[in-house]
Amino acid sequence: MEREEIRSIVESLLFVADGPQSLQRFAEVLEGVDRETIQSVVNELRTELETQNRGIRLVEVAGGYQLRTPKSNADWVKKFLGGRPSRMGKATLETLAIIAYRQPITRAEIEAIRGVDVDGVVTTLMERNLIRAVARKDVPGRPFLYGTTPEFLQLFNLKDLSQLPTLKEMDEISLPEIPGDMISLDQLEES
C-alpha cells in the first residue's frame, strides 16, 4: 500500500473515531502495515495540522490519538455548540487530584487527607465516569479502591498517568497566609 494511501486512511479513521485510538488499533485495521509506518504517518498528520494552523489538531491522549480543536478556537466552538459550560467545583477537583495521585485509594483514605466526608463527591466523579472502583482492599470490610478512568486522562489532556504534573515536595508547599486556615479550608469546600 502506498504511503499516501495509508496516511489518507489513518486520517479517515481518526475522523470517524469515537475517542482516542491506539496505533495498535490502526495496525489491526491496516493489516500488513507495520507500526513504524503508522506512527510516522500519524506524526506527519500531526505536524501538518499544527504548522498549517488548522482548526483541528491531532493530540496524543489517554493512550491513543484523537482529533481535537485547538484552544484558540474554544470560544467560537462553545458559542456554536451552545449548552452550559461544565465547570468542576473545587471539592470535586481536589478529590479527583487525590485519587489520581494516590490510586488505588479507599474513601476512608481520601477522607483522611481531606478531613471531610467525600461520599457525595465520589458518587459524582463515578457518575461522570472520571473514577471507578478498581478492586477491593484486603482489609476488614473490604472497602472499594478507586482509580481514575481513561475519561479522566481525556478530560485533562494527559497521555497517561505518568504525565500528571509532579506533586510538590512537602517543603515546597506554603500554606495560604490567612489566620485560621482550617476555617478558610472549610469555606472553600463548596464553591
Added chain:
Amino acid sequence: MRRLLEYQRFKDAAVELEQREMLTRDVFARSAAPTEEASPPAFRELSVFELLSALKQVLDRLPKDAVHEVTLDKITVREKMTVLLDTLRVHSRVYFESLFAEVKSRLEVVVTFLAMLELVKVRAVRIFQEELNSPIMIESATGMDEAAKQAVVEEPEETQDGA
C-alpha cells in the same frame, strides 16, 4: 500541620490540573455518533483447568533458574493487581501471555497469576477467549462501577484501615 501540608499538595495539584487544556472547556472532540450496534462477538469463558494449563505453559517457558535463588525485591499480589489494572486502564484488553512478558522468576509468575485471579474474584476483570484454543484475553469488567456506586450508598461507614 502535616496533614494540612499534605492536603495543600493536592490543592496545588488540583489547580495545576485545572489549568490544563480541558476537554469541552478549552478543546473539543467529535461527540460520539450513533452507529449501528455492532453485534458483540460471542466469547467463551474458560475453565480453571484451561487457565492452569496456560499457566503451566508460561512456567515451562521460563529458564530453569538456579535452585534456590533468593529474590530480594519482594513482589506482592497487591502490586501486581495495581500493575494489571493500570494496563487495563489504557488497553481495555490484554493477552494473558503478555502479563508474563517481563516476568523474571517463577515466583513472579505465580504472584502475577494470583493477582489476576484476585481481580477476577472481585469482578474487576474477566478472562475469556474468542473460541476454543484462541489466545486467552483479560479485560476490565464493567459492572464494577455499578457495584461500587451501590456501596457508596449502602456503606456510609467505611472501615478505617489507616494504610
